Amino acid sequence: MVEVVSVTKKGQATIPKRFRQKYGITDKVIFEENECGIVLRPVPLPSQERGSLKEIFKGKTARELVEEARKEERAEERNLERHARKVHV
Numbered sequence: 001m002v003e004v005v006s007v008t009k010k011g012q013a014t015i016p017k018r019f020r021q022k023y024g025i026t027d028k029v030i031f032e033e034n035e036c037g038i039v040l041r042p043v044p045l046p047s048q049e050r051g052s053l054k055e056i057f058k059g060k061t062a063r064e065l066v067e068e069a070r071k072e073e074r075a076e077e078r079n080l081e082r083h084a085r086k087v088h089v
Contacts, residue, residue: 003019015029015040023041023042024042025042026042029043030042
């Protein structure tokens with residue numbers, strides 16, 4: 001389906017309501033240029049999309065990933081401290 005909209009002097013255009021509703025466009029969109037012209041896509045919400053690495057992180061939140069990394073760092077620090085004590089004894 002095709003629809004013509006006006007563009008203001010500032011380059012602003014209104015996305016028709018039916019397209020906003022159909023594609024879930026709320027406050028931001030991505031403009032992408034390809035061989036056919038310009039493609040407009042909704043920006044996915046963080047809750048919907050965790051980026052191209054979401055399979056690697058198995059659906060974990062950023063907070064969970066940071067907490068896991070901190071636990072691993074603390075464990076490594078304890079191991080290094082133990083090793084340093086053995087070397088100096």
